[in-house]
Amino acid sequence: MSVAIIGGGACGLVVANILQKNGIEYTLFEKGSVGKKILASGNGKANIANIRLTKEDYHGSSLAYRIVCKYRPKLFSFWKSLSLQTKVDEEGRVYPISESSLSVLTCLCREKLNLLEHCGVERIDKNDGKYWINQTYGPFDDVVFSIGSAASFVEEKRKNFYQCLQPFDLAFHEIKPSLVGFRCKGSWKELFGVRCKCSVALFQNNQEIHREYGEVIFKKDGISGICVLNCSSYYAHLNDPSDCSLILDFFPQQELHFTSYEELNGWVHPKLATYLKRYPLEKIPYVLHHFRLEITETYGLEFAQVSCGGVKIDQVDEYLRLKKDPHLYFGGEILDVDGVCGGYNLMFAFCCGMLIGEALCNTK
């Protein structure tokens, strides 16, 4: 048995490790260098999982939740087997104890993997039931697609990203940016750089879609921050994203009253205090509880941490095999699944790798 793994990211590297350990022949094809997104994740600290889990942490399909429920404990054992030590913060986020994403990648590459780096897969042919890669490499019995998504790549690099999937006539959900900041109407230059904690709610017309508390960061033309990125993952799933706004409450559950503008400097960032001077003093408590930013668009796929959309999940079975060709496996971000911030996306990709690796070993 011989397996082609396409994409040396979180999912592909786990599959490669499992096959290697079980003596199954494989080749891992990587168009650049392995683990780039792992290295970039969590601001270089790699938030690789989360010990808290609810169905709402994943959009797209309940399959993602079921996969993670089943494979998360195995994932922790897998990391132990690679000597990767982890720690958990107060939000349940799991990090390598070194706080370095390089530790994660180094542990995943601890074994000498059968890896072809800088070898992008552009073409896959099937002859007599076997697969050939780029008309050169093969024959392979099974192919694992762990190519991730076009999120975070500049437009030039996004071209032909999904080309290697073309021969398989797959149904796709439109790719949209998720976990990304919003551009908002008006100029926010005055508030550029202000960071503060508040409650953020995504509204469409008058309907609240999502709310959470956390830090926001004002940009020149919009807003970012983890709770804003999470709002973007709900925004990405709206069929029609028109008439959306963010309403910030800087002091939830706190009654406010000001007797002078000068007092504001003791409550909020001085840039925000200056900005608020455009309102009559008696209106400022209301503004601080209902600070409205009208969304024009997200910052785009180039700035997104993940994509919403991808290979429609109803085309794969419980082992992530394509129903119409069970020698083709799909795992990680290529699937139409996206999670919120907090380690859920890497955890899903790693768990898919565990599942696919196990499934391939069982069909040996």
Ligand SMILES: Cc1cc2nc3c(=O)[nH]c(=O)nc-3n(C[C@H](O)[C@H](O)[C@H](O)COP(=O)(O)OP(=O)(O)OC[C@H]3O[C@@H](n4cnc5c(N)ncnc54)[C@H](O)[C@@H]3O)c2cc1C
């Ligand atoms: C800046 C940033 C920060 C992030 N932080 C976090 C975080 O802290 N926690 C979290 O859970 N998630 C985070 N994510 C998301 C997370 O990194 C991804 O969801 C995860 O890496 C997806 O894993 P994957 O294996 O599906 O794809 P990837 O890790 O993207 O791997 C896919 C690999 O396939 C390769 N490839 C693509 N096409 C081909 C081809 N045709 N031939 C050969 N190789 C190919 C790519 O070069 C890539 O190396 C972050 C993402 C970004 C961009």
